[in-house]
Amino acid sequence: MENKIKNSEEYLNSILGKKSGFSVPKNYFDSIEDIIDIRIAEENLSKENGFNVPDAYFKNLEDNILAKVTVTTEKETKVVSLKTKLFKIIPFAAAASIILFIGLNSFIFNQTEELNLDSLSENDIENWLDFNPMNTNDIALVLQEDILNENDFSFSSIEDETIEDYITSIDNSSLFDELGEN
Numbered sequence: 001m002e003n004k005i006k007n008s009e010e011y012l013n014s015i016l017g018k019k020s021g022f023s024v025p026k027n028y029f030d031s032i033e034d035i036i037d038i039r040i041a042e043e044n045l046s047k048e049n050g051f052n053v054p055d056a057y058f059k060n061l062e063d064n065i066l067a068k069v070t071v072t073t074e075k076e077t078k079v080v081s082l083k084t085k086l087f088k089i090i091p092f093a094a095a096a097s098i099i100l101f102i103g104l105n106s107f108i109f110n111q112t113e114e115l116n117l118d119s120l121s122e123n124d125i126e127n128w129l130d131f132n133p134m135n136t137n138d139i140a141l142v143l144q145e146d147i148l149n150e151n152d153f154s155f156s157s158i159e160d161e162t163i164e165d166y167i168t169s170i171d172n173s174s175l176f177d178e179l180g181e182n
């Protein structure tokens with residue numbers, strides 16, 4: 001009997017053979033708050049349409065658009081010629097060239113240092129020789145005048161007696177053989 005008292009609702013349902021007339025759909029209480037908020041917001045909205053279209057708006061719409069388009073195309077555009085722009089730029093170019101000329105003359109052309117081989121570093125000379133190989137014709141062209149003007153025996157002073165001693169000391173036959181072959 002305790003079992004029947006504890007579960008009296010079940011006991012009554014089993015005796016009467018029917019269930020209660022109330023039922024709740026699944027997940028009803030999970031979404032009920034959202035549904036109530038939406039209905040309250042809908043009730044607070046105004047029932048009138050917020051936008052009004054003026055009378056005969058769509059009848060005159062095409063004419064209004066065409067009128068605006070033709071007005072903008074008929075508008076005269078302002079043309080700036082290249083000649084006027086050049087006349088505005090010429091004074092600036094002249095001033096810049098004068099400043100450049102003065103600057104170059106004062107800084108570059110007033111140097112008193114002379115350039116010679118002694119002022120060049122060995123690395124500069126080596127790099128130049130690496131990238132600009134010289135051949136014998138180049139050397140001959142540069143030194144041609146110096147070679148022709150130079151006396152081979154100008155650096156030494158040989159007396160006549162020394163020459164005579166040399167000639168008498170060498171084998172005369174070899175000299176004559178060499179002279180005879182030519």
